Amino acid sequence: SEVGELTRILAKAQSIHAQFQQLTMDASGARVQESNGQLVVERPDRFRWQVAAPFPQLVISDGQRVSIYDPDLEQLTVQSLDPRAGTTPALILSGDRAAIERDFEVKAAQQQGEVQRFSLVPRTPDSLFESLELEFVNERISAMKLVDSLGSSTRIDFSSVEINLPVPAELFEMQVPEGTDIIEDLR
Amino acid sequence: CSTLPPPPQVVPDALREQHWRSHQLRMHALTQWQLSGKLGIRTQPKSASVHLNWEQHSVHYRIRIASVIGQTLALLQGSPEGLALSTADDETRYSGSAEELLLEELGWELPVSNLYYWIRGIPAPGSSAHTLNGQGLLESLQQGDWSLHFSRYQQVGNWQLPGRLVAEGPAARLTFIINDWNPGS
Numbered sequence: 001s002e003v004g005e006l007t008r009i010l011a012k013a014q015s016i017h018a019q020f021q022q023l024t025m026d027a028s029g030a031r032v033q034e035s036n037g038q039l040v041v042e043r044p045d046r047f048r049w050q051v052a053a054p055f056p057q058l059v060i061s062d063g064q065r066v067s068i069y070d071p072d073l074e075q076l077t078v079q080s081l082d083p084r085a086g087t088t089p090a091l092i093l094s095g096d097r098a099a100i101e102r103d104f105e106v107k108a109a110q111q112q113g114e115v116q117r118f119s120l121v122p123r124t125p126d127s128l129f130e131s132l133e134l135e136f137v138n139e140r141i142s143a144m145k146l147v148d149s150l151g152s153s154t155r156i157d158f159s160s161v162e163i164n165l166p167v168p169a170e171l172f173e174m175q176v177p178e179g180t181d182i183i184e185d186l187r
Numbered sequence: 188c189s190t191l192p193p194p195p196q197v198v199p200d201a202l203r204e205q206h207w208r209s210h211q212l213r214m215h216a217l218t219q220w221q222l223s224g225k226l227g228i229r230t231q232p233k234s235a236s237v238h239l240n241w242e243q244h245s246v247h248y249r250i251r252i253a254s255v256i257g258q259t260l261a262l263l264q265g266s267p268e269g270l271a272l273s274t275a276d277d278e279t280r281y282s283g284s285a286e287e288l289l290l291e292e293l294g295w296e297l298p299v300s301n302l303y304y305w306i307r308g309i310p311a312p313g314s315s316a317h318t319l320n321g322q323g324l325l326e327s328l329q330q331g332d333w334s335l336h337f338s339r340y341q342q343v344g345n346w347q348l349p350g351r352l353v354a355e356g357p358a359a360r361l362t363f364i365i366n367d368w369n370p371g372s
Binding site: 022024026032033035049051054055057059068070072073074075077089125127128129146148149150151152154156181183185 | 273362
């Protein structure tokens with residue numbers, strides 16, 4: 001099945017290290033948001049999304065909670081791991097088949113040489129995005145595209161993708177400077 | 188040594204108020220812009236850090252509020268006739284007050300009508316108290332029940348625009364960082 005093929009590819013990577021380049025365009029095609037940085041994902045539900053520019057920011061999921069640190073804002077927000085929040089795309093890369101099958105309808109687009117694309121449509125209507133597309137080259141993640149319900153589309157390109165490198169646990173522990181405003185937002 | 192940007196020229200005390208008055212007049216003439224930045228909202232119980240795009244064409248504006256990686260959370264479109272707020276769950280609501288709509292839909296207060304002025308580094312209409320920095324630009328402002336601090340001014344064309352604005356309100360603290368200012372475009 002298509003979800004089986006997707007999770008088979010995702011399951012090949014116990015961990016993923018990659019650089020990312022994010023570009024969002026609104027319905028009129030104007031470039032409205034860009035960022036770049038590094039991503040580390042470790043199955044089943046840990047990830048580190050480090051934005052380098054334009055605003056440094058660090059998002060870490062340790063499997064239970066998601067911590068978002070904004071140095072500009074001197075603010076650390078700690079939330080429970082809510083699948084509906086914007087963190088879902090990173091979680092998908094960790095490839096938990098049950099969660100993907102529960103939350104998304106998976107369709108495989110035609111394969112072009114070594115490029116494979118899967119489109120995921122959320123089963124719950126009020127999700128933060130209408131569709132999500134994953135692109136793999138030689139069975140390694142190369143891009144992710146999200147279309148949200150208000151007409152913007154975001155493309156995240158991954159480069160220098162390395163899979164199954166050792167992942168030090170500290171990567172998923174958040175340290176913040178003294179005096180950071182810590183906000184617990186655990187529903 | 189590395190070439191540092193020229194130190195902002197300090198305006199002598201006496202001239203500061205005068206420079207401030209002419210700066211305000213110029214800023215009132217700026218009614219078209221596109222800006223993008225980050226907004227940190229610190230309230231009880233919800234707090235958030237979102238990306239913001241703001242397009243202003245005299246009395247019409249469009250504010251896009253998005254998550255860090257680009258998913259649009261809300262689109263606010265304002266004109267003299269009124270306001271429409273569309274949110275991710277496809278609902279569009281109309282109202283007279285942006286503040287009310289945002290509070291109901293997103294759970295936090297964004298003083299949009301005042302921000303129209305504050306974002307340009309000038310007081311909104313009505314009484315206010317202020318202090319100026321060395322360049323004769325707004326440094327702190329007390330207005331209504333908000334107290335604000337302006338910093339990181341940037342020169343864009345012949346406009347001097349704030350890059351960081353912290354607004355402390357009765358129930359919220361907003362930190363607004365603007366990284367991409369396009370006045371008059």
